[in-house]
Amino acid sequence: MSIVQTILLKSTDPGVIAAVSSALSEADGYRLIYCEDDRTAIRRMDEVFVNLFLYDCGDSAHIDESALIHSRLAHTSCARIVVFDPTSTPEGFQLANRTAAYVFLFKPLDPAQLGVMAKRALEQAELARRHRILSRELKMSLDEDIFQTTPDGSVQGGYSQFERLVFVSSKMADLVAEAKMSASTNMPVLIQGDTGTGKELLARAIHFNSGRRKSPMLVQNCGGIAENMLHSELFGHVQGAFPGAISDRLGLFRAADGGTVFLDEVSEISPQFQVALLRFLQEGEVKPLGSDTMLHSDVRIIAASNKSIEKMVQQGTFRRDLYYRLRGFQLDVPALAVRPEDIPVLTRFFVEKYAGVVGRRVLGVTTDALKHLEAYPFPGNVRELETEVQRMVAVAEQGGYIALRHLSEKISSTPINDAGPGGFVPSGGTLKDMVESLERAIVLQALDRSHWNQSKVATDLGLSRVGLANKIKRYDIKRGRGG
Incomplete structure (x- = not known):
């Protein structure tokens, strides 16, 4: 397979896990994500773009609470396979039927059978997706008075996706390209952007595309929390470390060992805690509150802020050395x-x-x-x-x-600018100059809209690939530079 297919398995059965791991290996183009319960499975589907959901009913099938129901309603493009033992879980038949599963398989699983069924389920899901799009376009073509002739996001246009991040803009394409690059490393990542731009979604996408995806990603919001409490949440504490500490606490840094910790609103941490965080980033040292023992943890830090950390450094409210440690990769999410x-x-x-x-x-x-x-x-x-x-x-x-x-x-009630493509006003003193400036703007807009898919742009504009390439060269149009 040229495209990696993400498969989510919900199971606690060692036999099922072993069969799935054997049948659907990464070498064959599959990415396996495991979870043990329905709640975690629902969360994973909302975080990661899942192509196939393998659902082990276990000893009982709670239909109304099932992640399969959530999958069918909220993730219609996801294929589903139900696994169960008919002697101990007879309701598995009902669950498979109600959730429109592609097929159900009995335990113990045969890896060869599972491999074939998974491949067919993924093929069927892709055909169903294309059918939905074509059916929608056919309906839209019949209502062309209220729809564009060629709707954006169609089979001809399409969109790009990085897990649950969806986009067509060149700005997001450049951001995702750098995010994928960061995912292949263990370096810290600093994500900056306005509230609501999807910083946590981007952090989760980086985690689940990294070598740490089989280990947990834990989240801590650093805003509006006392320094001692934040230290306890991240580094842990021992019993009696402070009033109310009735038992030991592991802390997120140790709980996520081998995985990722996402620190949201990192700009809000105190100067004193900045020192502790810097020490952890440098040495991986974890000293729980109230303990004299120094422990170690291998955790990747992804931090996020809706403020400019660089400006805070210039103002003296954020440590410069911590800023440089956090920004192994710095990703700035553009506002909508x-x-x-x-x-x-x-x-x-x-x-x-x-x-x-x-x-x-x-x-x-x-x-x-x-x-x-x-x-x-x-x-x-x-x-x-x-x-x-x-x-x-x-x-x-x-x-x-x-x-x-x-x-x-x-x-x-928002006013619409109908001054032409993007409100563009031609420049130049002669008619020829103005026509050329307009042509350049149209080509640039088409390239940005299609994520620089030159074959699609050439088709949309009625040009050959060579003709489009000549115009790009003639007008000195370069990707990511606004022309």
């Missing part, structure tokens, strides 16, 4: 306002996510609604957009479209 081309694909992604959850069949989003969404600045970034889409799906008519009337008033 500076990448409005991501709004349509994010909107469609969230529509598909929430339509199943609330039991709505939503056919699409009208062009008029998308224009207002793109025009709105979204101060709350992707998180605000997701909440808006969730509300729109809830109020949309069954089997209908999300239209302008379904948007909240603050968005529907």
Whole structure:
């Protein structure tokens, strides 16, 4: 397989785990993620893009609480295989049927059979995904008065995805390329960006694409917490270290040994705690509160902040040496306002996510609604957009479209700039110069929109690949430099 397929296994049965590990190896293009219970499985599916969910019923199948139900409603593109022992779990048949599982398999698993079934399930899921997109496009073509002729995010266009991060913009493409590079190392990562841009999602994507993905990723928010409490949460404490310490506490750094610790709002830590964190980053030393014993832990730190740490260093409120230790890789997540081309694909992604959850069949989003969404600045970034889409799906008519009337008033009343592509005003003194400046802007916009897929851009603009390459060279258009 040229594309890595992510398989999530929920099981505590050593026989099932061994069979899955044998049948679906990384050498064959599979990435295996393990979990022991439904709650963890649901969390993993919301963090990582899962292609196939292998669900071991265990000794009982609690249908209403099952992660399979969540998978079918919120992650429609994920294939499902149910595994159970019919003698001890007869309700496994009902669970497989209710959750539209591709197939059910009996224990003990045959690795050869599992390998074939997994491959067929993934093929079927991909065919189903393409069928949904084509069906939507066919319906849209019949309603071309309210939809664009070639909807963005379609088979022709598509979008890129890094786990649960969805985008088409060149800004996000460059960010994800660097994030993937950081995932292949053990260096600390500093993620900066406005609230709601998806910093934690990016951190989880880095973890699950790293060599540490089989170990835990634990999260600690450093904002609004007393220094002693934060020290206890991360480094642990011994019994009697302070009033209320009735037992020993391991601490996240030791609990996540071999894995990742995500420190959110790291800009809020005190100067005293900055010294302790710097020592840990340098030596891996963990000294629990109230203990004289120095322990060690192998943990990768991913830190995040919605403030500029560099400016804090200049102001003297953040240690310069700690800043340089944290920024092995520095990733700056752009605000949604500076990448409005991501709004349509994010909107469609969230529509598909929430339509199943609330039991709505939503056919699409009208062009008029998308224009207002793109025009709105979204101060709350992707998180605000997701909440808006969730509300729109809830109020949309069954089997209908999300239209302008379904948007909240603050968005529907946002004025739209109809001055042409991106409000572009041609430059130049002669007609020839103005036409060339317009042509350059159109080519650049098409390249950015398609993530520099030159074959697609050439097709969309009615050019040959050579013709497009000549225009890129003629107008000195370079990726990531705004031309």
